Amino acid sequence: DQQVKQNSPSLSVQEGRISILNCDYTNSMFDYFLWYKKYPAEGPTFLISISSIKDKNEDGRFTVFLNKSAKHLSLHIVPSQPGDSAVYFCAASEAAAGNKLTFGGGTRVLVKP
Amino acid sequence: DVKVTQSSRYLVKRTGEKVFLECVQDMDHENMFWYRQDPGLGLRLIYFSYDVKMKEKGDIPEGYSVSREKKERFSLILESASTNQTSMYLCASRDPGYLINTEAFFGQGTRLTVV
Numbered sequence: 638d639q640q641v642k643q644n645s646p647s648l649s650v651q652e653g654r655i656s657i658l659n660c661d662y663t664n665s666m667f668d669y670f671l672w673y674k675k676y677p678a679e680g681p682t683f684l685i686s687i688s689s690i691k692d693k694n695e696d697g698r699f700t701v702f703l704n705k706s707a708k709h710l711s712l713h714i715v716p717s718q719p720g721d722s723a724v725y726f727c728a729a730s731e732a733a734a735g736n737k738l739t740f741g742g743g744t745r746v747l748v749k750p
Numbered sequence: 751d752v753k754v755t756q757s758s759r760y761l762v763k764r765t766g767e768k769v770f771l772e773c774v775q776d777m778d779h780e781n782m783f784w785y786r787q788d789p790g791l792g793l794r795l796i797y798f799s800y801d802v803k804m805k806e807k808g809d810i811p812e813g814y815s816v817s818r819e820k821k822e823r824f825s826l827i828l829e830s831a832s833t834n835q836t837s838m839y840l841c842a843s844r845d846p847g848y849l850i851n852t853e854a855f856f857g858q859g860t861r862l863t864v865v
Contacts, residue, residue, distance in 0.1 A: 646790065669851040680754070680840055680856035681793070688851055726792060736781050736800070736846055737808065738854055740793040 640664045641729050643741035651749055656714040658744050660727030663708065667729040671738065672701060672712050675724045684725075685712070717748045753777075756841050756857035763864050769828040771860050773841030780846050782824035783854065784808075784816065787838040799824055800846070831864045838862075 641662045650656045658672075668689040673681035687694040687701045687710065694701050700713045714721055727741040757772035775782065781800050785793040785808075795808030797816040805816050813835060817825045824843075828835055838861050844854040 641792075643792075671853055673856075678759075678859065678861070680842075680858045682856070683853040686851065686853060728793075730851075732851075736844055737783060737795055737798050738793075738842075738844075739795070740785070742790055742792040 638663075639742070640667075641727055641739050641741040643727055643744050645744050646742070647745045647747070649747045649749065650717050652719055653716045656712075656717045656721065656746055656748070658712040658714075658725050658727070658746070660710050660712075660741050661708060662710075662729050664729070664731065664739075665708065666731045666733065667739075668732055669730045670701070670703060670710050671728045671730075672699075673726045673728060673740075674721075675726060675743075681726060714746075717746075719748050719750050722746055722748045754841055754843055754855050754857040756839075756860050758860050759858060761860060761862045763828075763831050763862065765832060765864055767828075767831045767864075769831050769862070771826040771828075771839055771841075771862070773824045773826070773857055774822050775824075775841075775843040775855070776822065777843060777845070777855065778821065779843035779855075780821070781844040781854075782818065783842040783844070784814075784824065784826045785840045785842065786810070787840060787859075793840060796826065831862075833864050836862060836864045 671686040672684040675681040728738040783798040841857040842854040
């Protein structure tokens with residue numbers, strides 16, 4: 638059973654608008670959450686993260702929100718740019734579980750010029 | 751600049767062959783991981799290692815084994831390749847982050863095709 642789920646496989650957004658990517662998890666022991674961006678034929682690259690003791694973290698155009706009670710996090714990209722077109726993966730880790738990352742299925746984002 | 755290097759970008763192997771995928775990191779990280787990426791399934795953990803000669807099964811270890819003889823190198827072995835092992839394989843390393851949380855760094859991936 639998937640512990641981390643990204644229910645939207647794809648998202649299309651106009652350049653300059655906001656992209657909102659969602660992620661849900663089931664394991665209440667997860668204490669650290671990350672977003673990765675992946676281009677075809679390349680490895681994922683780290684984007685932004687958030688600890689479970691926070692509810693928001695911002696880095697430039699990227700903001701991650703965490704709602705622990707709902708076991709839900711989201712990534713906001715504002716403004717969206719064509720170079721943001723990629724697959725985005727949500728990941729979670731639990732310090733007591735060997736630091737392995739559990740990933741969601743990914744959301745493919747297409748930013749149209 | 752941190753680096754995780756996988757030995758091959760593309761590989762084509764025959765069914766039944768023994769396949770070795772090599773990964774080297776230069777960050778002195780204790781934790782190393784092997785994932786495979788398949789459409790709609792995200793990244794699934796095959797095996798991970800938290801120290802030299804130490805390994806643990808991930809979510810989909812069947813048909814795979816690993817070796818970690820040196821801290822910087824983590825090898826994935828397909829004992830007898832099958833067509834359902836055609837996939838993108840991704841190696842990652844991560845500092846355990848005993849005091850702070852850290853991210854994992856990924857290699858560029860190996861696209862393996864088993865024919």
